[in-house]
């Protein structure tokens with residue numbers, strides 16, 4: 001194989017490794033943000049559940065106050081009943097007592113309903129609290145793993161960069177310049193395999209005499225369509241031969 005071609009293939013592999021690593025590193029902050037949002041959502045769910053519980057408790061306290069007021073009124077009416085002089089007064093106080101008793105019943109029913117609701121809301125607070133605690137543990141673990149992954153990838157980036165410098169020093173100036181120009185135009189990918197008569201990246205069908213030259217790996221040959229440098233990998237598994245179309 002042409003030595004520069006061999007080195008450019010290795011250079012491209014290093015660049016691919018580095019760009020894959022860089023892509024993952026670049027995505028880590030947004031993955032951490034997503035975990036923080038998940039945590040914030042759990043905290044909000046707990047706060048909401050606590051607020052609903054507090055509201056319900058305050059409502060029950062209000063009903064208890066109203067109940068106490070009606071009970072005070074009821075005792076006063078019962079005392080008045082002892083002191084009434086006329087039938088008319090008696091009937092009027094009896095009527096007040098009946099009204100107050102109905103109110104007591106209403107408030108007591110209301111308090112019972114509130115107690116059932118309070119049980120549900122207390123359970124909901126506990127569930128939200130447990131869920132938050134579990135998700136905190138999970139999120140911390142995931143974050144730690146992401147930070148470890150980032151540290152490893154940064155090592156990979158440092159290593160590939162050092163290897164790249166060493167390799168680059170061995171490549172001829174013209175080949176280096178060609179690689180750099182194509183990489184710049186083609187999103188960092190300057191060298192690709194030609195396989196089954198096709199450029200493996202842009203999939204254009206290569207002219208047979210061009211492909212035959214590529215098979216030799218003795219020249220720097222560019223794809224007519226995407227301009228990338230093409231090489232042949234004798235160890236690559238070829239795809240099954242597509243059926244020949246009738247013409």
Ligand SMILES: [Zn+2]
Nearest residue numbers: 199202223226
């Ligand atoms: Zn191509």
